[in-house]
Amino acid sequence: MRIGIDVGGTNTDAVLLDGDVLVAQTKQPTTADVTSGILSALKAVLERKPETASVEAVMLGTTHFTNALLEHKQLSQAATLRLCLPATTLLPPLIDWPDELRTAIGGYTYLVHGGHEFDGREISPLDEEEIRKAAKDMRNNGVRGVAVSGVFSPVDTSHEERAGAIIREESPGLNVTLSSEIGRVGILERENAATLNACLVDVAERTINAIRNAISSLGLDAPLFLSQNDGTLMDAEFAASYPVFTIASGPTNSMRGAAFLSGVLDGIVVDIGGTSTDGGALVSGFPREASVAVNVGGVRTNFRMPDVFSIALGGGSIVQIDPLQIGPGSVGYRLVEEGLVFGGNVLTTTDMAVVAGLADIGNSGLAGGIGKSLAEAVISEIQTRIENVVDQLKLNAAPVPVILVGGGNILVKDSLAGASDVLRPEYAGVANAIGAAIAQVGGQVEKVYSLSDVSREEALASARQEATDKAVGAGADPATVEIVEVEEVPLAYLPSNAVRVRIKAVGNLANL
Amino acid sequence: MWKVTEQDLESIAIGAGILGTGGGGNPYVGMLRARQMIREFGPVKVLSSDELNSDDRIICVGGIGAPTVGIEKMRDKQAYYAMRAIEDYTGLKATALVSNEIGGSNSLEPLIPAAISGLPVVDADGMGRAFPQYHLKTYFVYGAPYAPLALADEKGNTMIIPEAISAHWVERMARAVTIQMGCVACYATTPMNAEQIRNTAVLDTLTLAKDLGDAVKRAREQHEDPIAGILDTHPGKVLFQGKIVDLERRTTQGFARGKVTIEGIGGYADDHMEIEFQNENLIASISGDLVCIVPDLICIVDTERAEPITTELLRYGFRVTVLGFPAPDLWTTPEGLAVAGPRAFGYEVDYTPIVI
Numbered sequence: 001m002r003i004g005i006d007v008g009g010t011n012t013d014a015v016l017l018d019g020d021v022l023v024a025q026t027k028q029p030t031t032a033d034v035t036s037g038i039l040s041a042l043k044a045v046l047e048r049k050p051e052t053a054s055v056e057a058v059m060l061g062t063t064h065f066t067n068a069l070l071e072h073k074q075l076s077q078a079a080t081l082r083l084c085l086p087a088t089t090l091l092p093p094l095i096d097w098p099d100e101l102r103t104a105i106g107g108y109t110y111l112v113h114g115g116h117e118f119d120g121r122e123i124s125p126l127d128e129e130e131i132r133k134a135a136k137d138m139r140n141n142g143v144r145g146v147a148v149s150g151v152f153s154p155v156d157t158s159h160e161e162r163a164g165a166i167i168r169e170e171s172p173g174l175n176v177t178l179s180s181e182i183g184r185v186g187i188l189e190r191e192n193a194a195t196l197n198a199c200l201v202d203v204a205e206r207t208i209n210a211i212r213n214a215i216s217s218l219g220l221d222a223p224l225f226l227s228q229n230d231g232t233l234m235d236a237e238f239a240a241s242y243p244v245f246t247i248a249s250g251p252t253n254s255m256r257g258a259a260f261l262s263g264v265l266d267g268i269v270v271d272i273g274g275t276s277t278d279g280g281a282l283v284s285g286f287p288r289e290a291s292v293a294v295n296v297g298g299v300r301t302n303f304r305m306p307d308v309f310s311i312a313l314g315g316g317s318i319v320q321i322d323p324l325q326i327g328p329g330s331v332g333y334r335l336v337e338e339g340l341v342f343g344g345n346v347l348t349t350t351d352m353a354v355v356a357g358l359a360d361i362g363n364s365g366l367a368g369g370i371g372k373s374l375a376e377a378v379i380s381e382i383q384t385r386i387e388n389v390v391d392q393l394k395l396n397a398a399p400v401p402v403i404l405v406g407g408g409n410i411l412v413k414d415s416l417a418g419a420s421d422v423l424r425p426e427y428a429g430v431a432n433a434i435g436a437a438i439a440q441v442g443g444q445v446e447k448v449y450s451l452s453d454v455s456r457e458e459a460l461a462s463a464r465q466e467a468t469d470k471a472v473g474a475g476a477d478p479a480t481v482e483i484v485e486v487e488e489v490p491l492a493y494l495p496s497n498a499v500r501v502r503i504k505a506v507g508n509l510a511n512l
Numbered sequence: 513m514w515k516v517t518e519q520d521l522e523s524i525a526i527g528a529g530i531l532g533t534g535g536g537g538n539p540y541v542g543m544l545r546a547r548q549m550i551r552e553f554g555p556v557k558v559l560s561s562d563e564l565n566s567d568d569r570i571i572c573v574g575g576i577g578a579p580t581v582g583i584e585k586m587r588d589k590q591a592y593y594a595m596r597a598i599e600d601y602t603g604l605k606a607t608a609l610v611s612n613e614i615g616g617s618n619s620l621e622p623l624i625p626a627a628i629s630g631l632p633v634v635d636a637d638g639m640g641r642a643f644p645q646y647h648l649k650t651y652f653v654y655g656a657p658y659a660p661l662a663l664a665d666e667k668g669n670t671m672i673i674p675e676a677i678s679a680h681w682v683e684r685m686a687r688a689v690t691i692q693m694g695c696v697a698c699y700a701t702t703p704m705n706a707e708q709i710r711n712t713a714v715l716d717t718l719t720l721a722k723d724l725g726d727a728v729k730r731a732r733e734q735h736e737d738p739i740a741g742i743l744d745t746h747p748g749k750v751l752f753q754g755k756i757v758d759l760e761r762r763t764t765q766g767f768a769r770g771k772v773t774i775e776g777i778g779g780y781a782d783d784h785m786e787i788e789f790q791n792e793n794l795i796a797s798i799s800g801d802l803v804c805i806v807p808d809l810i811c812i813v814d815t816e817r818a819e820p821i822t823t824e825l826l827r828y829g830f831r832v833t834v835l836g837f838p839a840p841d842l843w844t845t846p847e848g849l850a851v852a853g854p855r856a857f858g859y860e861v862d863y864t865p866i867v868i
Contacts, residue, residue, distance in 0.1 A: 087666045087694075090545055090588040090624075117694040118581045123667075151585050186583045188541070292825070392829045397757050500580070 001053050003222075004437025005041055006253060006430075007034060007062040010333065013433040014041035016049060020260075024048035025430045034064055034207065035214045042218055055220055057509070060211065061227035061253045061436040065243045068203050069101075069196060069297040076144035077106035078199040080191060081134055081167070083114030083150035083159045087123050093149070093191050098298040105199040108141055110134040114159040115151030118498055119450040122159075123151055131163050135170035145198030149179035149191035155448045175201040175241065182244060182303050184446040185500060189293050189302035196299060197244035204243035208236050225509075227435070230304045231256045231286040232442035232506060235475060244303070247296055250432060252306045255280045255287045257435030258403040261425030267401035268390050268419075271431075272408030274316035275330035279309045279389040282403075284484040286506070288393075304444065309392050313385055315408035317349045319378055326381060340367040349411050352378040359410035379411065387417045394418065405431045442484075442506040443470025450498045459501060460486070467505035476507030513563060514719075515555040516623060516633075518547050523725025528619035529820030530724050530742065530835075531717070533809045535792035536616015536642035537579030538822065541586050546620045549627035556623050557632035559608060561715050564706035569604050570634055571595050572651065572701040573622050574612030576663070576686060581695040582617070585666075590698035592625035593664035598700040601660055601672050606703055610634040612649060614717040615642025615792075616822075621698065633718065640714030640840035641809050644791045646686055646699070647679035648852050650842040654712035657702045658682050664700075665693035714840040720746060728818050738818035739833055748837035749868045751796055751803055752785040753777055753815060756830045772812075772826050774834065785834060787812070789823045794857050796834060805859075807839035807852045808866045836866045 001023065006013045007030055016024040026044035031037040038060070049055070068074050080093035093109040094102050112130045115123040138146060146167055150159045160178040167176055177197045183190030212224055226239040227249040234245060251271070258269040265285040271278045281288040287306035294305040312328035316335040319326050331338040331346050338344035340351040341362030351367045353359045355375035390402055399420035404412060405428040414422050427434065445467045449459035464483055471481050485504040516524070525539040550556065564570070573591040575582070599605055606629075609622040614637040626633045638649035652658045658679035663686055664670045671689055676682045690697040704712075727741035739750065758773035769790045776783040785803075788795040793810035796803050804810050812821045815831040842848055844865060850856065853863045 084585075086668070088586045088588065090548060091541070091586055095544055095548070115585075117585070118578070121694075123585070123694070154584075185580065187586065188544075188583075391755070395828050397828075498578075 001049065001055050002437050003042065003045060003055055003058045004433040004435070005038060005058065005060045006250070006432035006436055007037065007060070007064065008250065008432065009063065012037035012041045013430045014045045015430050015433040015437055016045040017434070017437050018053065022427055022434070025427065025433070027430070034062070035210045038211060039214050039218070042215070046218065055222045057225060058215055058220070058222050059225045059227065059233060059436045061249045061432060062246060063250055064207055065200050065204060066247045066296070068200060072101060072104040074203040075104050075199045076202040077108075077142050078145045078147065078195055079106070079108035079110065079138045079141070079143045080147045080149065080195045080198070081110045081112060081131070081163065082191065083112055083126070083148070083163055085111055085113040085124060087115065088151055088187065091188065094195065095188065096300060097192070101297060101299065105195070106141065106143065108138060108143055110137075114163065116153070116156045116159065118152055118155065118448060120156050120453070126159055126162055128166055131166045132170045135167040135174070138174065139171040143174065145175045145177065145201045147177045147179060147191060147194035147198040149187060149194055151187060152448070153178070153180035154185050154446055177241075181242070184302055184502070185448060186293070186302045189300050192299045193244060193301040193303045196296060196301065197242060200243040201241065205240045208240045212236060227253050229306060230289065230442065230444065230504070232440055232474070233509065234441070238474070248305050248308075251278055251280055251308050252287050253432040253435030254278075254405060255282055255306065255435065256285070256438055257431030257433070258405050258425065258428070259285045260434055260438055261427060261431060262401075262403045262423045264401045264403055264423065267403060268393050269403045269405065270386060270389060271406040272314055272386070272404065272411060273406045274314045274332045274335055274408065275312065277311050277313050277386065277389060277408065279393050280306050281393045281395070286484060307393070309389055311385060311389060313349070313382065315348070315350045315411060319347045319349060319352060321347070321374070324377070326378060349378065349382060349408070353411050358413065361410070379413070382411050383413060383416070386412055390416060390418050404428070440506050441471060441474040441476045441509055442504060443467045443472075443474060444502070444504045445470065446500070446502040448498055448500050456499070459499065460488070463501045463503045464505070467503045471505040471507050475509055477510035478507070481505050481507035513560070514558050516550070516558060517555045518550050520722055521546050521550070521620070523729060524619060524718065524721045525725065526728050526820070527721030527724035528614060528616055529822075530811050530813065531640070531721060531809065532615035532642040532820060532822065533792045533811050534789055534821070534823040535644060536613065536618060536822070537582065539617040539620060541583055542617035542620040545587065546623040546627070549624050553627040553630070556626045558635050558718055559632045560635045561706070561710050561713065564608070564634065564709060566706055568607045568706050569703035570608045570610050570705070570709055571598060571606040571703050572610045572612050572638060573625055573698060574618050575621050575696065575698050576646065576690050577695040577697055579617070585694060585696050587696050587698065588666045589624060589628060590664045590666055590696070591621050591700065592628050593668070593670060594662045594698045594700035595625050595629070597662035597664055597670040597672065598660065598702060601662060602702055604703045606631060608632045608634050610704075610709065610713065611637040611718065613637055613639045613642055614714070614721055615639065619718070619721055634709055634713070635718045636709060636713035636715045637717045638713060640717055640843070641807070642792050643852060646683035649679070650714055650840070650848065651704070651708070651712045652679040653847050653851050654842065656704050656708045656712045660702050661686065662700045663689055663693070663697050665697050669693060712842070714842060732817060739813065739815070739835070742818060742835065746837060747868060748809070748835055749866070750833055751810070751836040752783070752798060752834040753780050754785065754832065756826060756828055756832060759826055759828060770823070774832060777831070787834070788859070790857060791823060793823065795854060795859055795861070796836070802861060802864070804836040804866050805854050805861065805863050806857060807843035807848065807863070809837040809839065811835045811837070836868070838866055838868065
């Protein structure tokens with residue numbers, strides 16, 4: 001059996017799964033120290049575990065590291081070493097960061113020789129002595145985490161790898177993050193993401209150790225995995241080195257859980273909460289990734305974040321009648337006190353759904369003053385907005401299945417324009433925890449190939465092999481590894497036929 | 513005379529995105545670079561063409577290469593090195609700089625050597641929009657010299673093309689060298705004089721880019737319609753409004769070619785617009801009738817915020833407004849159309865000016 005846990009801002013949810021069968025579920029309040037909430041959730045589901053069954057793995061999705069970045073709390077002193085000279089000196093690392101965040105992490109930056117051209121030639125050879133000097137300086141400045149970013153490291157990782165090894169040799173104990181392991185082409189954004197990772201390594205190690213201790217304190221002898229934002233898992237040891245991959249794992253787990261609960265692998269997931277609606281697209285059971293820069297705590301990044309489209313509309317959205325306005329204000333989680341049908345005095349979208357006959361919750365008599373035609377007009381407007389979310393996420397005009405999760409799904413009728421089917425899976429309330437418990441691991445490669453050196457087929461085959469090897473390295477059973485995504489984009493204004501290839505391989509966790 | 517300050521850069525970038533007609537690359541890195549140089553060296557003076565004197569010598573600088581490479585190996589001071597190289601070769605010192613292309617990231621390139629050297633930039637460019645190649649400039653159509661040309665990389669390599677039989681040959685040779693230089697070179701042309709600028713440049717375009725960006729920003733802040741703000745600033749019209757429903761792409765010879773189909777919304781509900789692009793948007797038709805043809809400007813912006821959308825970022829489902837603007841007069845003469853009319857891009861149609 002496996003346990004999936006989702007630590008959200010308000011609740012810590014847990015589920016116990018036996019294969020594909022949900023054995024137990026619970027919702028506990030999230031606690032400031034994170035671990036006591038996790039302990040209560042673990043205890044609650046373990047009470048329902050049959051005596052003879054054993055727990056083989058615990059999978060956890062958490063927003064803890066995202067919050068550390070947003071609140072500038074518990075961040076380590078970090079350095080960024082760019083392999084680039086004599087190129088890219090005009091814009092040094094951390095150039096467009098918010099001042100407070102840069103100050104919070106120390107903001108030490110170093111430019112040294114190295115890096116590659118788009119076609120794999122060296123910009124200049126590495127100068128090992130220069131890197132050793134920088135490593136010493138970092139240690140003297142009390143740096144704990146180092147991001148190493150080489151120009152065109154997505155084409156050739158060798159300089160970053162060698163520089164990382166030199167830093168570890170020179171200043172043992174420094175935690176090194178290579179940008180090529182984090183992000184894609186676009187040096188500022190990739191370097192930013194690597195630096196965010198570097199400043200999270202201490203808080204990650206402490207938190208993950210505390211959670212491991214909590215698990216073993218209950219007598220569980222099961223490995224711990226953390227959810228990544230691409231919908232795969234990483235083991236606890238890897239997670240302690242790559243905490244940045246947990247950012248935005250919440251929406252990802254919700255989409256993965258919705259896919260699991262509905263059996264739909266390709267479609268649109270719409271999570272309608274109290275205040276907002278988040279939509280995402282499922283491709284082969286995984287969230288489609290954003291193709292543009294994503295802002296994390298005021299910092300532009302370009303690593304594999306889910307492509308989420310959000311609007312300010314939920315079950316707690318406040319409705320004004322004259323003139324008619326729905327949201328963006330919301331009573332949020334206070335809906336059950338302030339909504340009309342719950343005896344409050346704020347008119348919300350949920351009240352409208354009750355009057356329109358879409359939902360039977362609270363006391364419909366308390367909303368008796370609302371005309372049915374008005375309620376239907378509001379519901380029709382909500383319907384249009386949700387249909388727009390679905391449409392914005394589609395890649396073509398063909399109808400697709402739409403999976404509704406979140407408490408606000410009662411606002412929507414059983415048919416939506418552009419949807420081939422509208423599904424509302426059972427247990428959608430714990431979709432995130434279920435999404436966390438889906439035991440798959442993956443490997444992703446993004447590289448630029450110059451097709452004057454290799455054929456297109458050779459380039460694709462080499463990227464496929466590398467992605468597969470990474471998935472196996474992450475713990476996948478080789479027999480189950482499959483390629484779930486291939487993207488090939490030629491570089492414009494460049495008649496030399498260079499192409500950017502992105503490939504993702506996924507497999508089931510071995511030994512489970 | 514006015515001065516480009518740090519605060520103006522965001523506006524110029526938005527305006528340059530609109531005038532980029534789908535091409536010219538993302539101006540984000542260019543904006544950061546210009547900001548960094550203005551922070552270090554101070555604001556850059558902008559001269560209008562009638563403020564130039566007869567002894568002024570104006571060098572046009574621009575970036576050449578691939579936008580995707582430029583976001584990885586970001587440009588440094590290549591344009592400054594190229595400017596110094598052409599000065600040394602010709603023995604003529606620049607007194608001002610001018611842009612090659614107001615559309616996209618190249619609009620900001622002259623600000624970098626200008627800030628470093630303390631020289632002003634002239635309020636003009638050689639396209640009034642974006643085009644993908646060196647030879648597609650009004651400067652060369654009307655006789656300003658396309659050679660000698662200096663190219664520079666970030667490492668200290670420079671190269672001069674002393675002579676060529678046409679501007680198109682300069683493009684071919686410069687492109688080949690640029691690839692060897694690692695694809696983010698800059699070039700600088702032989703200095704032009706004031707008369708050449710007045711006769712061959714599209715004038716007042718840096719101001720236009722800034723005004724367009726200011727109008728968009730002001731409308732967004734005041735929750736007004738930014739598209740109306742654009743049209744109040746620069747004469748043009750809404751060609752179409754709708755949703756992207758189909759996208760075809762193919763890449764040949766380094767050019768991202770394709771076609772985007774937009775299904776009408778609101779007043780356009782029963783129609784479809786098709787736009788053919790080759791890096792830039794070139795031909796727009798509504799239900800088969802041509803409504804806007806290169807060199808007139810076809811700009812796709814998102815309907816809500818008027819954020820310009822480059823051809824590589826087009827995607828199904830986007831709500832877009834298509835704006836059309838008349839081409840600068842210099843492009844609509846027989847000489848101009850021979851270089852940048854529809855036939856120059858392989859479309860067997862005649863240019864008919866947009867009706868606004």
